[in-house]
Amino acid sequence: MSPTDQRLRAVFREFFDDDSLELKDAMTFSDIRGWDSLAHVNLINALEAEFGLKFGVREVMKMKSVGTIRQVLTAKASAA
C-alpha cells in the first residue's frame, strides 16, 4: 500500500470512527455509514488538512467515490 493510500485510509478511519474500515475504489456515499453530503464537505476539509493542500472546484466535483478521491490526490501529489 502506498503512503498516500495509507494516509487516505487513516483519514477515513478517523473520520468515520471505524478502525477496521478498508477502502475500495468503488465505494461511494451509500457504502459507508454516515457519508452524506454534509459529511462529504467535512471529509474534504479533513483531507485538505491531512495532505496540506486545497482542492479546486473541479476536483471537488469529481471526488464522489474512494476511487476518484484517490485519483485526485495522486494527480495533486505528482504535480507538487
Added chain:
Amino acid sequence: MATDMTSTATITQAPAFLDSLDDPIRGALALLNGDGDADAGVPLLQDVLARYGSRIGPKTMQALARHAKSAARAGDAAVRAERIRAVPTAAAQWYAAALLESAGNFQAAAEALDAMDDASWGEERALRLEALARNHLCAGQVTQAWLSLRYAAQVAQTRQTLVSLDRLLTQARQSAEPPVKATRRIAVLGSGVLDFWAGLLRPALFGYGIGGEIVTGDYDQYQQAVLDPASQLGTFRPEIVVLAVDWRTLGLSDETADPATTVRNLIDGMTALWRTCQQRYRAAVIQTNFEIPEVDPLGRLSAASPGGRARVIQRLNLELWDAAQQAGVAVLDVEQLAAATGKRNWSDPGMWIAAKQYPAADAVPPLTRNLAALVRALCGLTSKCAVLDLDGTLWGGIIGEDGLGGIRLGGDAEGEAYTAFHQYLLGLRGRGIPLAVCSKNNEEDARSVFRRHPETVLKEDDFAVFLANWEPKPDNLRRIAAMLNVGLDSLVFLDDNPVERNLVRRELPDVEVPELPDDPARYAEALHATYLFESLSLTDEDRRRADTYRENVERTELAAGSTNLDDYLVSLRMKVDLRPFDEANLPRIVQLINKTNQFSVTTRRTSASEVTAWMQDPAWYTQFMRLQDKFGDSGLTGVMIAVREGETLRIVNWLMSCRVLGRRIENLMLASLMRHARHAGAAAVIGEYLPTAKNGQTADLFDRFGFERIEEREDGGRLYRAAVPADDERVTWCEVTDTTASDMSAVGE
C-alpha cells in the same frame, strides 16, 4: 516476528540524509513503512526520536500516532513502549503513549502523556491534551478527562482538532454531567450552511467552562426562522440567537446608487429581527458584522467610491455597532476576525460555490472561540482581573539577581518588547481590568522596578494588589481574589514559567491560566487571542473601576489559604542529584556562589582557586545539587559547603537559585549534610545566617529546621546548632541520588 531481516531492519542509526529533510521523523517513518516489521525498526526509531524529537509539530505527532497504531498490531507493544520511553524526548514520549494506547494500556498511556514536556504552545498542546483526555476516558477517569478537554479546547488551532474534541465531549457526557458554570440553549441562524461550524461552538464553549445546546437554522432561512411563530425556535426556546449573515446576502452591487438609504434599510431589517428575538423568545442576540471581500472589480477604489461595496460595508459595520449598542445586541466582529486570520484563508471560493461553505475550515477555530467568548460575556463570566508574574513576564531577567541595572526593560529590543506589554496591560487597566502582582520575589526588590526603573511604563499605583513574597502562588492568588472580592474564576494569571502555570492550574482549576509564548513581543497577542476579557460594553464606570478595586483592597483584610503542596511535588517527578564538587562543574559552581543573593545564608563570595583548595582538603565537605523534573533539567542550581571543626561541622555556604525554590529541595540538601556528618562521626552541625539586603527569605531557615540559636549578634547575624540525627527521614516525593557522604567518610576518623 522479526526473523526475516529486511533492508530497513539492518539500519539501527539515523541515516545522514535525514538531516537534510524538513521533517526527519516523518522521513524515518516513511523508511520504516507503517505496515512493516515493527520490532526490527525499534533501534532506528529510538535513534531518530532521540536525535530529532525534542520539539515536534502537529503533523509529525499525527504521523507518529498512526505509525504506532499499526506497529502495535504486531504485538509486544508494551515492551516496545518501555524501550521507546527510555528516550527522553517529547517525540519518544508521544510515540510510546500511542503504542500503549493502541495496546489498550490507557492508564500507562495517560501517565506518559501527562509527563510529556508541556512547554509547547498551541496545536501541539491541544493534540497532547486531546490524547490525554481520550486515554482518561478509556480508562474510566472522566473527572481528569474534563480538565484536559477544557484546556485542549482553549488552545485548539484547527477545525479537525475541534471536531475530535466535540466527539470526546459527547462520549464523556454519556457517563457523567460535564462540570460547567453555565449552560445556554443557542440557536445559530444565518445565510450559509451553518452545520459546517455551528456544532463546534460546543467544544469552544467548553473551553470557557460553559455548556451549550445548539440548533442550527436551514440554509439561508434565518429571516423565516425568526419571524415565523411556528418555526423550530418556538419549541427550542433559545436563550441566545446568533445571526451569522455573510456579505453576499446583502446583495450589494459594485456601486450602490443611494448608499445612505441602502445602509439604513439593512440596519432596519436587522433591528426588526433582533426585536422579534428579544420579545418573542426573550433571547439575547449576537449579530455578526460583515467581511469586506478582498476581491472586487473596483479594486482598492471600492473603498473610495461613495457607493463602492467596500465603502458601503464599512459604513454598515460602523452603523451596526451603534444600532446594536442601542438595542442591547452584541456584535461578533467577523471583519476583524477575517482580517486576523487572513481573508484568503477565511473563505474558499471553490468550497463556497460547490458546497456553500462560508467561512472556510481555517476560520472555524477563531470564529467559534470568539463567539464562545461573547456567550461567556452574556453569561456574566468575563474575567475581571489580570494577575501578573514579574521576572520573565514583565521584564527580562531576575530582579533579585540582576538588579535594577541588569533586568531587560526598555532600552534594547528585548526590553522594548516588555515595555510594549506594559502598554497593553496599562490599556487593560484603563478599561477597568485591575492588575495585580503575584511573584516570588522580595517585595522591596519587586517594588523598586515600578518606583525607580527609568523605562517602566507600569507604576506601583497601577496595581490593585501587590504580592511579592515566597509563598506558593496558589495561596497568593486566593488572597488576591479575596482582597478584590472577586471569585477565583475571575482571575487571569500570566506567568512565563510553565511549572508555575501548571501548579496554579492543578491547585486552582477555576483560575484562567493562558499559555504564554517564548517571545515576549507576542505576549499581548497571546493574551488577546484568549478573548478572556471580551465584554459587552464599556462605560465610564468601567474606566474608573481599576481605581475602585485598589481602594477597596486597602480596606480588605488578608485571607491566607493553604495548598496541597505534597501532591504537586510528587506530580513533578523530580530527580535530585547531590554530588561532591568536581572539576567539570567548577565554573558553574563558582558562578552560582558569586551571583546568588536571595536563597543564601551567608552570601560569602569565592574564587575558583579557593574552591579547588576545598575540594582537595578532607576537612571540607562540598555538595552541589542538580534538579530535573518532568519539564526538563534545571541544571546545577544549589550549593552547600561545610568544614569540619573539632566535633562539629560548620556550614560555610548554603545557597540555591531562585528558579528551584518552593520545592523543598533545601530539605534534601540539609539531609545529605546530616548524613555525611553522621558517617563522619560529627556530634553537631553549626549553621550561620549573615543578613544582607536580599537574603531575607533565609532569615529563619535554620529555625524552620529546628536548629537552636546559640549566638545573636547586633548586626542581625546568628549562629545555630543542631545535633546530628540518628537516622534519615524517608523521602517519598522525589528521587534522590546522593554521593556526597561516602566520599568523606574518612574525615572523622
